Amino acid sequence: MHPKERRLGATRRDFLLRSGGAALALSGAGSFLAACSNSTTTGGGGGTSGGNPNANNPLGLPLARPNVPVTLPLYENPIASGMKPETGGDFTIFNYPDYIDPAVMKAFGKKYGVTVKVTPFDDINSGITKLASGTVQPDVTEMTPDNIARVVAAKLVKPLNLEYIPNLQKNVWPSLVDPFYDKGSHYSVPYTVYSTGILYRTDYVKEDIPNLTPNPWDIFWHAQKYNGKTALLSEVRETIGMALLHKGDTDLNTEDPNKVNQAVKDLQELYNICNIKVGDLQYSTVAERKAYLNQAWSGDAISGYLFYADKESKQALRFWNPGQGNGPIQNDMWCVCSTTKKPVLAHLWLNWILDNTQGYNNFLNYNGYQPPLTEVDPGEMVKKGILPESLSNTVLTAPDLGPTSLQYMTLTTQGQQLWQNGYSQFLSGA
Amino acid sequence: MSQAVATGSTEAREFSTWRRLRGWITNPWGKPRFLVVVTWTYIVWSIAPVLVAIQFSFNNSRSLTVWHGFTTKWYTSTAPDINSVFHDPSLRGALQQSMKLAFLDVVIATPIGVMLALGLARWRGRGSGGANFLMLFPLVTPEIVMGVSLLLLFSHLLTLVPFGTPAQVLGHVTFSISYVVVIVRGRLFSIGRSYEEAAADLGASPAVALYRVLFPLLLPAIVASAAIVFAISIDDFVISQWLSNGANTTTVPMTIYNATRATPQPSTDGIATVIMVITLAAVVAGVLVFRFFTRGEGGRGSAIDDVAGFGI
């Protein structure tokens, strides 16, 4: 799930980062699988037999993975080049609440003579449902990589003409200019990137987490001292994925029931070890001493530091960032909606948000989610005193994303059920 | 016994100390010390935490456990790093949404509920038992069941109803109707039919009897039930959350819930206090109107008794 999907009445202080949540599934023991096969979905090409990550999704394409790039087919031609932007009237952005700096929106509106509005959705799934049902008709929309194939299949987004978006080539990290889930950036440009790591306080947690053997995730299985002060993200993918990583398994999109079941069993050990909690609120709980050790997103560390920590906490907060291949790094994107009446302007918005100044301001002045722009350099932020040296690793850089990076991506329907049922087992506390 | 009379000794000597202590405690005619202690302990346990929460909404620091002095900044401050109740847009928005839903709920649920109460109390035909049974169910249905069912209803059947305020209002009215019925019905029983029959004997038509006799007699219960509907609508959390549509349709209980799961601030206590004051004001107003209109009726005129006898 996307971090913004923490169903909270978010003020702009809530910097939420979550990985795309639609594609989560869990398989349980044999009885589950038997029951699952009786209850697969109607029609459509979905839900082939589990365990094959390259099985077809509804688009008839293989499921995209970092090592299985996918080119989304163009169902129509992009708009012609060289047209003038439309002006006047409203320009509607469809996205999570409080996710774009109003100053960035206002500047765009002023430049092109439109009134920029935001229509919010609480989570990407309900957003897609609204787009599909026609309840909303925005110009541009937020999207996540594990849903891009779905919305292209349902023709909810338009193909892009990249000549309107020169900032993509100019400013964006190379690995995201031509991402594996959308080769050639036919439909999307990236917006923010975030990783999942461990947020902790050095005034209570004395272990040297980044150098723990066999890997830092092991701290949770030795957290007896932090009983009741430890939490994982309340995310189907993130929890089970973390247990997989703990065992050294980097296939975060596995649909193997044995692996997933074992991961759930590992997670269940945590009940007795540290009475593990689940929640998505670590940006405030760790910063305010309600928790000492948490699985967290990179933006949580930044927002916790900036907005929730008192002086002592500011010094004590640390974040372990797994880096490429050791932990999941997710991103989200912008797309142009097929319902737009201002297609040229929509392309220009995508270009606008990738501008270095706009992206930087949006990040630091407002939402705390980092844009994958090469000019955003963690060293800069430490020099300017915005982030302390101790948290400089919360800012990702281009090398963090690459062919071996791990990302939660779309699963087959049965895979999704597998993961969700496993998480349900974990949540039952039994 | 004759021995006791002869010797003049009192009965006390025949009972052990334990027996006397027990008698002292459990004597139904004497002062029930044990019960007094239990009751007042309960009352204090029940109310003191809320008083402490109110106190800390005025705390001059972010702490909710250590008192640092009195201030109203969590209510009124416009400083950018303080989410004050009256100036932070999301807190204000939540207050407005709660008020809006409560108002709409009262306006819609009270008439429907009053009519339903009249109908159920006086309907003698077939179907009245079933209707009565139907009316009782929302009172005991778990809110998550109602939330899920309304969510699915508006997603798949009544898709014309958008989520957010319309769906939330419909949900609130659905569980409020039963409360109105129970309260108004109690009042109907205590009024009886005699007044309307007297009016009919004096030549009033049914319409006039309804309008000029029954309705004024019912008015106190109507006002009381409106106050109660207002209170339960403001307090509602589950239905509002399941039928909401983003940040604009967040209510105060949802805000408190979210803040409580993270780390509550004094402004959370503050907004809870504000909502509590508004609710109490509405209830007190309702009770006062009730007592005003039922003055001189004698008997069990206590509003509390009427409310307490929830028809169960």
Next chain:
Amino acid sequence: MYPRWLWPAFALPGVVWLLILFVLPFYAVVGVAFGSVDPILLTAVPAWNPAQWNFGWVTQVLTELEPGGIYWDVFVRTVEYVMLSLAGCVLIGYPVAYYISRHASRTKSLLLILLVLPFWISYLMRMLAWINLLSPGGYAERFLSATHINDLLFHLGLVSDPNNYLGGESFTVIVALIYGYIPYFILPLYASLDRIDRSHLEAARDLGASPWRAFLHVTLPLSRTGLLGGAVLIVLPMFGDYYTPNIVSGAPTTSMIGNQIDLYFHGGPQPTIGAAITILLSLFLVLLMGYYMWTIHRASRDLPA
């Protein structure tokens, strides 16, 4: 004097409203539970026609409701919490209701007001108040550690970490449930105790019963409807509670069946399972409610009018 159609006509709007917005939604849940899921949009596709019902989801849930399954453990835990909370409410609430109804003559109005007050205070505010008090450094936490009650609780095995009540303790959840629901229990109980005629008790005393026996054989049976009413009023909604454990605990080891339903309805490929669990939970509660109505029916036959 009123036309026969008048009262049914008055009842009509309410009945229609409840039919459309209370009964019909259950059919929506049924339709989803026996339906399927759209593979592209991951939304539920309800099956309205019973002939097309897909029983797979409900079967799956029932399988997991067998001992050893996922939902079985959660359900058992929920039943434990509810029963313990009910017991707590009875133990605390009965003496209070008894005292106010039978003894408190001078202070009765005041006590009634104080009793009813929690109704008008938002449930969430009352939970928030407890979070404040039980946090490390809060008044309750300091009180409990100063008086060593928390050591006592730890030794009795009620609390696994006496310094962190909010760290996922069943004890805290049960106390929170009691605190939250007890006003709804006390009031009907009070109403029924209040209606008991003093003369019954006096008769019992005159016939030689000790106060305790008078209570046991006269008051208690006469208050049975109130007890049952209060119990129903809190037990049924408590089964669906998911927010109380989330607020005071947050750990999977204290989750209730409502948390499972909540999980399936917020993203993911199986809203059908959430609907199936909801249906089964509702059936269970209907059975409980049926038992209550049957008991009331029998009780009202046994007692004098």
